[in-house]
Amino acid sequence: MAVYQDEALIDQMNKLVVNPGCLAVWGLGQMGVALKTEKQMMIYIDPILSNVVAETFPNSAADFQRAFPTPVRADLVTNADVVLCTHEHLDHADPLTLGPICVASPRAVFIAPRWADEQLDQAGVPAERRIVPAMDQYLSVDSVRVWVVPAAHYSVECDSARGCRWLSYLIDTGGIYFFHSGDTILYPGYLERISALPKADLGMVAVNGRDAIREAKGIVGNLLPEEAARMSAQLGWDVLLSGHNDLFEMNTIPASQIADALARVNPRQKFHALQPGELYYYVR
Numbered sequence: 001m002a003v004y005q006d007e008a009l010i011d012q013m014n015k016l017v018v019n020p021g022c023l024a025v026w027g028l029g030q031m032g033v034a035l036k037t038e039k040q041m042m043i044y045i046d047p048i049l050s051n052v053v054a055e056t057f058p059n060s061a062a063d064f065q066r067a068f069p070t071p072v073r074a075d076l077v078t079n080a081d082v083v084l085c086t087h088e089h090l091d092h093a094d095p096l097t098l099g100p101i102c103v104a105s106p107r108a109v110f111i112a113p114r115w116a117d118e119q120l121d122q123a124g125v126p127a128e129r130r131i132v133p134a135m136d137q138y139l140s141v142d143s144v145r146v147w148v149v150p151a152a153h154y155s156v157e158c159d160s161a162r163g164c165r166w167l168s169y170l171i172d173t174g175g176i177y178f179f180h181s182g183d184t185i186l187y188p189g190y191l192e193r194i195s196a197l198p199k200a201d202l203g204m205v206a207v208n209g210r211d212a213i214r215e216a217k218g219i220v221g222n223l224l225p226e227e228a229a230r231m232s233a234q235l236g237w238d239v240l241l242s243g244h245n246d247l248f249e250m251n252t253i254p255a256s257q258i259a260d261a262l263a264r265v266n267p268r269q270k271f272h273a274l275q276p277g278e279l280y281y282y283v284r
Contacts, residue, residue, distance in 0.1 A: 027274025050096035071277035086182025098123035151184035206244035225261035
């Protein structure tokens with residue numbers, strides 16, 4: 001598929017009619033994606049459309065400059081119906097992105113854990129447009145249903161006031177199920193909790209690995225390639241989408257490692273790494 005940017009990308013989203021039994025997925029970079037459902041609803045997950053990390057942490061700016069331009073300016077996102085954030089880290093809950101989307105898409109609702117309240121406050125998202133998801137039950141926004149599973153970055157963190165900190169989402173877009181891991185590693189019971197929900201057709205997981213060198217810099221990692229390969233095999237996904245492996249050059253692994261792990265563990269698995277601005281059209 002062609003890769004579009006800025007106004008052309010939004011125009012492509014708006015003009016594309018998604019057929020029944022299909023789902024349109026656009027890559028936004030890092031773990032950011034935009035989904036268009038067969039009901040023509042637009043769902044954005046973890047969009048980061050600014051250089052927020054480098055601007056917020058100037059002492060670490062050399063490590064956290066974007067490796068590519070944003071595929072669209074946040075203020076051009078006029079079509080959002082639902083925006084989900086998996087946790088409060090700036091590359092998943094970016095106030096410089098969420099604020100302009102909130103203004104440009106006045107009908108959009110924002111789903112995020114209470115741990116991200118500060119980022120949504122900075123973005124100016126009003127309380128009446130926020131939804132805090134609950135564990136072990138689904139929430140509905142028009143034709144979309146969303147289940148939440150606790151993730152672990154590196155541990156499951158929950159408290160009575162703010163609930164669980166790291167979230168994975170399973171989204172029923174109207175018969176096509178899309179799983180988004182957010183940032184996570186595998187933990188005991190994680191795959192079992194996911195297996196108790198409807199099976200996803202597409203699973204997008206953070207596969208940039210983890211190692212002591214990055215951890216010494218305070219960078220919390222994610223799934224290793226073999227873990228992602230075993231996860232997709234156990235959960236029976238039709239398509240594996242690998243994410244979190246492009247935005248910051250120093251926090252990536254060679255994409256060939258993911259392909260090699262799948263060749264060893266789950267060689268018939270369909271998989272893809274979305275480029276920023278790329279459309280992936282899924283047909284069941």
